[in-house]
Each structure stands twice: as structure tokens, then as C-alpha cells.
Amino acid sequence: MLKxxxxxxxxxxxxxxxxxxxxxxxxxxxxIDVTSSEPRPPELLAHNPxxxxxxxxxxxxxxxxxxxxxxxxxxxGTPYLPDDEDDRTEVLRWLFFEQNIxxxxxAVNRFLISYLDRADHFADVIAFNHRRGVGxxxxxxxxxxxxxxxxxxxxxxxxIAFYAYTHVADEGGFELGSRPAIQCWLDRVRAQPGHVxxxxxxx
Amino acid sequence: MLKxxxxxxxxxxxxxxxxxxxxxxxxxxxxIDVTSSEPRPPELLAHNPxxxxxxxxxxxxxxxxxxxxxxxxxxxGTPYLPDDEDDRTEVLRWLFFEQNIxxxxxAVNRFLISYLDRADHFADVIAFNHRRGVGxxxxxxxxxxxxxxxxxxxxxxxxIAFYAYTHVADEGGFELGSRPAIQCWLDRVRAQPGHVxxxxxxx
Numbered sequence: 342m343l344k345x346x347x348x349x350x351x352x353x354x355x356x357x358x359x360x361x362x363x364x365x366x367x368x369x370x371x372x373i374d375v376t377s378s379e380p381r382p383p384e385l386l387a388h389n390p391x392x393x394x395x396x397x398x399x400x401x402x403x404x405x406x407x408x409x410x411x412x413x414x415x416x417x418g419t420p421y422l423p424d425d426e427d428d429r430t431e432v433l434r435w436l437f438f439e440q441n442i443x444x445x446x447x448a449v450n451r452f453l454i455s456y457l458d459r460a461d462h463f464a465d466v467i468a469f470n471h472r473r474g475v476g477x478x479x480x481x482x483x484x485x486x487x488x489x490x491x492x493x494x495x496x497x498x499x500x501i502a503f504y505a506y507t508h509v510a511d512e513g514g515f516e517l518g519s520r521p522a523i524q525c526w527l528d529r530v531r532a533q534p535g536h537v538x539x540x541x542x543x544x
Numbered sequence: 545m546l547k548x549x550x551x552x553x554x555x556x557x558x559x560x561x562x563x564x565x566x567x568x569x570x571x572x573x574x575x576i577d578v579t580s581s582e583p584r585p586p587e588l589l590a591h592n593p594x595x596x597x598x599x600x601x602x603x604x605x606x607x608x609x610x611x612x613x614x615x616x617x618x619x620x621g622t623p624y625l626p627d628d629e630d631d632r633t634e635v636l637r638w639l640f641f642e643q644n645i646x647x648x649x650x651a652v653n654r655f656l657i658s659y660l661d662r663a664d665h666f667a668d669v670i671a672f673n674h675r676r677g678v679g680x681x682x683x684x685x686x687x688x689x690x691x692x693x694x695x696x697x698x699x700x701x702x703x704i705a706f707y708a709y710t711h712v713a714d715e716g717g718f719e720l721g722s723r724p725a726i727q728c729w730l731d732r733v734r735a736q737p738g739h740v741x742x743x744x745x746x747x
Contacts (some may be wrong), residue, residue: 389677390686391645407644410637417629426620433636434613437647441610441643442594476594483593 343368352505353408446474451513485522546571555708557609649677654716
């Protein structure tokens with residue numbers, strides 16, 4: 342049985358839970374409190390010295406870190422990752438964009454504001470991230486106003502990656518009200534067979 | 545002929561120049577001043593609405609954004625990207641890590657300190673990024689103290705991606721003096737056939 346070092350409110354962990362739900366792959370979870378400074382379990386640290394989640398442990402003891410590479414691993418050979426190499430490069434383009442300017446701004450602000458409750462202390466950091474995160478959302482809105490999904494007209498791991506923190510962007514102080522293309526795309530993602538919510542319920 | 549929208553001091557652009565140098569692929573460049581607020585060329589904006597570089601334009605007019613997906617594109621079928629799927633997933637793990645916590649902290653601080661010359665104005669942001677960037681360098685040091693290169697014992701696009709901003713990390717206020725494994729790895733990267741420096745010279 343797969344073992345997932347998991348934090349339920351983490352969008353990065355949610356990506357893994359979502360692809361496994363789509364594929365019907367069972368797994369156990371070990372819940373980590375990411376707001377706690379307590380030492381992380383040694384098995385988690387062995388695979389990610391920074392103690393970040395998700396980390397997935399396979400039957401043979403191998404571990405896998407980084408949410409988007411876990412998506413890639415499980416996506417291969419399924420409808421969630423195209424076979425065409427140009428399409429795959431385009432999937433990667435969006436996955437890198439997500440990690441570089443979307444997750445590092447929207448997820449970080451969400452954590453500082455809604456989980457650490459340190460908005461005042463980190464006001465300058467939040468303002469800096471906010472400008473960059475708005476750029477990420479603007480880029481998504483422009484792309485989704487012309488495309489049903491991120492790559493090749495089909496729901497893929499690129500959509501899963503973006504959905505994770507976009508659907509809770511309000512918890513990081515980001516407004517989606519003026520972004521109709523993103524809102525319609527969120528609905529299309531929620532309508533995919535096997536979708537589960539961040540808390541694990543059927544939609 | 546390939547056309548690269550380039551900024552010579554940008555590590556992300558350097559990644560592209562480095563893989564193309566290794567492969568002996570010729571290209572033209574259009575230099576962009578990333579410290580300028582002047583409008584970016586429409587052809588660049590068409591492929592990256594945020595106006596970020598690198599963007600690579602192919603003969604047929606197609607464009608490709610995101611440095612690490614460009615590395616992936618050119619790495620396929622060469623010694624710079626392993627064929628084994630597990631090794632590839634491991635390459636991706638490091639490429640995502642690089643974009644998420646290495647580039648977004650070390651490159652951003654380098655830009656604020658050494659290119660915008662706004663260290664005082666962005667002091668809180670720089671301090672926040674510094675803590676995260678140190679964690680990224682600690683992770684690299686630990687891995688490289690046990691491995692000659694990032695994946696599979698061979699120089700790959702994962703090494704190219706990390707080299708770009710690590711070798712100039714001092715410009716972002718990061719010290720490598722206490723990290724011998726990183727320093728030896730930097731030397732190994734510089735010794736690769738076809739290596740060029742950031743300014744374009746042979747080493």
C-alpha cells in the first residue's frame with residue numbers, strides 16, 4: 342500500500358490525493374501539521390530534508406517528493422498526461438510556471454494569512470507576493486479564455502496542479518470575481534469523473 | 545534559425561544558452577533589459593504575457609516559454625536527459641524544486657539586490673526569501689555530498705538548471721564558503737565539454 346505523508350489543507354498534497362482518486366489507487370496517509378515546528382518523522386526527512394509534504398512512500402521503500410513530479414509519475418500512460426511529446430513539453434511549461442510563480446506566491450500568502458495568522462508581521466512579503474500572484478492569475482485567465490483546459494483541449498495533470506491552490510486563492514487574499522474564465526474552468530475541473538474535494542468528499 | 549528572447553544576466557536564459565552550447569545548436573538572440581519597465585516586444589508577449597524571458601521562437605513561429613521546459617525539450621534523446629522513466633521523474637523532482645524554492649528565492653534576491661539595487665526597500669522580502677533559499681542550498685549540499693551529479697551519476701539538465709543561479713548566488717547574498725560539496729560540483733559542471741560562462745565565453 343502507498344503511504345502518503347500528507348497535510349490535508351496543503352494544495353500540493355491535494356494534487357496527489359486528486360490524481361490518486363481519479364485513478365482509483367488506494368493509499369494510507371500520515372498527517373503532518375505544517376504549522377507545527379515539531380520535528381518531522383525521520384522517514385519523511387529521509388526523502389525530503391526540508392520536511393515538506395507531500396512525500397509518497399512506495400511498497401519497496403522508495404520515496405518520491407515534489408507534488409508535480411508525483412503527478413507526472415502517475416499521469417504517464419493515463420488520459421491525464423498526453424502521449425505527444427510536444428503536448429508533454431507544454432504540460433511541463435505550465436507545471437514549472439505553477440511552481441515558480443503561482444504556488445510560491447498564492448500558496449505562501451494563503452499560508453501566512455490563513456494558517457499562520459501572521460498577515461501583519463509579513464505585510465511586505467505578502468504585498469510582494471500578491472503582485473506576482475496577480476500576474477500568474479492574469480496569465481491563467483488569458484489562457485483559459487481561449488482554451489477549455491491548459492493543454493490539448495483535455496483535462497490533464499496541468500489542470501490538477503493549478504486547481505489545487507487556485508480554488509482556495511481567496512484564502513491568500515486573491516480575488517477571482519473578475520476572472521470569469523478561471524471560474525468556468527474551476528467548474529469544469531470539479532465536474533471531472535472521480536473528483537474529490539480538498540477535504541476528501543465527493544463534490 | 546532559432547531566436548532566443550534573452551537577458552544575458554538572467555540565469556533562466558543562461559540555462560537555455562548552456563544546453564544549446566552543449567548541443568552545438570546555433571541561435572540568434574534578442575536582448576531584453578529586464579530592469580526596464582519599457583513594453584516588451586509583441587512577439588515575446590504573445591508567448592509569455594508576463595514578458596518574462598527566456599522565450600524561444602522556432603523556425604515555424606512556434607514559441608516556447610519556461611527555462612526548464614526548454615531544457616526538457618532539448619534534453620530528450622541526448623545524454624543530458626536519461627531515458628529511464630524513474631530517472632526522468634527524479635530529474636523533474638529537482639527541476640520543480642529548483643523553480644519552486646531555489647529560483648524564486650536566490651534569483652529574486654539577486655535581482656532585488658544586484659540588479660534593481662533596492663536591498664533597503666525590500667529588506668523584509670529579502671530576509672524571508674533568504675531563509676527559504678538557505679534551505680534550498682542545504683538540500684543541495686546534502687545531496688551533492690553523496691552524489692557526483694543530481695541524477696543517475698551523470699551530468700543532466702537538472703545540473704544545468706541548478707548551476708544557473710547557484711554559481712552567482714553570492715550576488716543574492718548567499719554564501720557558498722561553508723558548502724564544499726556544492727563548490728566541488730560547480731567545478732565539475734564547469735569542466736563539462738562545451739561549457740560556456742554566463743557571459744558567453746569558454747571557461
